[in-house]
Amino acid sequence: MTERAITWTDDAGRDGRGAVRILDQTVLPATTDYLDVDTVDALVEAIVALAVRGAPALGVAGAMGVVVAMDQAEREGWDEARLQSEIDRIRHARPTAVNLAWGVDQVRPLVGDGRAAVLEAARALAADDEAANRELSRLAADWLLARIDRPTLRVLTHCNAGLLATSGWGTALGVVRELHARGRVEFVYADETRPLLQGARLTAWELAADGIPHAVQVDSAASSTIMRGLVDCAIVGADRITANGDVANKVGTLGVALACQAAGVPLLVAAPWSTVDLSMADGSGIEIEERPGAEVTSFGGVQTVPDGSQGFNPAFDVTPARFVAAVATERGVVEPAAGERLDQA
Numbered sequence: 001m002t003e004r005a006i007t008w009t010d011d012a013g014r015d016g017r018g019a020v021r022i023l024d025q026t027v028l029p030a031t032t033d034y035l036d037v038d039t040v041d042a043l044v045e046a047i048v049a050l051a052v053r054g055a056p057a058l059g060v061a062g063a064m065g066v067v068v069a070m071d072q073a074e075r076e077g078w079d080e081a082r083l084q085s086e087i088d089r090i091r092h093a094r095p096t097a098v099n100l101a102w103g104v105d106q107v108r109p110l111v112g113d114g115r116a117a118v119l120e121a122a123r124a125l126a127a128d129d130e131a132a133n134r135e136l137s138r139l140a141a142d143w144l145l146a147r148i149d150r151p152t153l154r155v156l157t158h159c160n161a162g163l164l165a166t167s168g169w170g171t172a173l174g175v176v177r178e179l180h181a182r183g184r185v186e187f188v189y190a191d192e193t194r195p196l197l198q199g200a201r202l203t204a205w206e207l208a209a210d211g212i213p214h215a216v217q218v219d220s221a222a223s224s225t226i227m228r229g230l231v232d233c234a235i236v237g238a239d240r241i242t243a244n245g246d247v248a249n250k251v252g253t254l255g256v257a258l259a260c261q262a263a264g265v266p267l268l269v270a271a272p273w274s275t276v277d278l279s280m281a282d283g284s285g286i287e288i289e290e291r292p293g294a295e296v297t298s299f300g301g302v303q304t305v306p307d308g309s310q311g312f313n314p315a316f317d318v319t320p321a322r323f324v325a326a327v328a329t330e331r332g333v334v335e336p337a338a339g340e341r342l343d344q345a
Helices: 040-048 055-076 080-091 098-113 115-147 172-181 198-209 219-227 253-263
Strands: 006-009 019-023 034-037 153-157 185-191 214-217 233-236 240-242 247-250 267-270 316-319 326-329 332-334
Touching: 006 055, 006 115, 019 055, 034 040, 040 055, 040 080, 055 080, 055 098, 055 115, 080 098, 098 115, 115 172, 115 267, 115 326, 115 332, 153 172, 153 219, 172 185, 172 198, 172 233, 172 267, 185 198, 185 219, 198 214, 214 219, 219 253, 233 247, 233 253, 247 253, 253 267, 253 316
Parallel strands: 153 185, 153 233, 185 214, 233 267, 267 326
Antiparallel strands: 006 019, 019 034, 240 247, 247 316, 326 332
């Protein structure tokens, strides 16, 4: 695939200063459309609406968003306090994924050095993310193949942790791509990922583009697929990983982890080191984002529940370290279920 979830383009934006170009994931796979974002309001809206999503891609959005805020400040005559307040709005647009705040924090200290320095750092962050994704995919594939005695692997995925969730290549789906390049993928079961169908709309789109055999299944089928012996491993991404190896990821990941534990199937978490939050000892303090209940109570704009019924819509859950066979980052593979910790890696 040649698409990129998020890039900086110099050929757009007001006054010809450039803009963040976002592949709008709310309209995939029916439509391939790009948003050129050059205001803080538009960027926050794109983040909240999930036009751009996935922890690593949000890190890039945070870094490039600082440039957007600086450009808007110059156009509109903001003072320093207003500029910093608008940068904070970007930083806090989604609370669970640590990468968004991390991306802002990586470039924010350079604001005093000028726009060019911030933009250069943001572009470097995006390039580093893709390199990290490729390296962690190689390490994760090696880890899996050393432990699963099959010529080709049957894999289960949950949500989308591919190219669309990163600056390039992918994390969990990057591991699948690496295995596929080695001729070691037999089949992929992609959970549909309710309520917004990131697995059905996005992961399947990426798998189809790469010619990887796959099927989309309802989320509630995942545990049965695992327990029936139809998969050899589950590979998922992460939005935050704590020092002990607890993992926050798309809601439903915990159910996959529990089924993997019961079936003796390894759950591998693939994420760049930027997703690791060593300031948190464990997952008990992770803020779980709750999205609008209407995402659950309607489908395709049609109400699917009786009047008066509410929707409960946590976007993430936390999988305890004891259920996580491995966490693969570009720095290596850690085995939380065996007692290894990220802060000792």
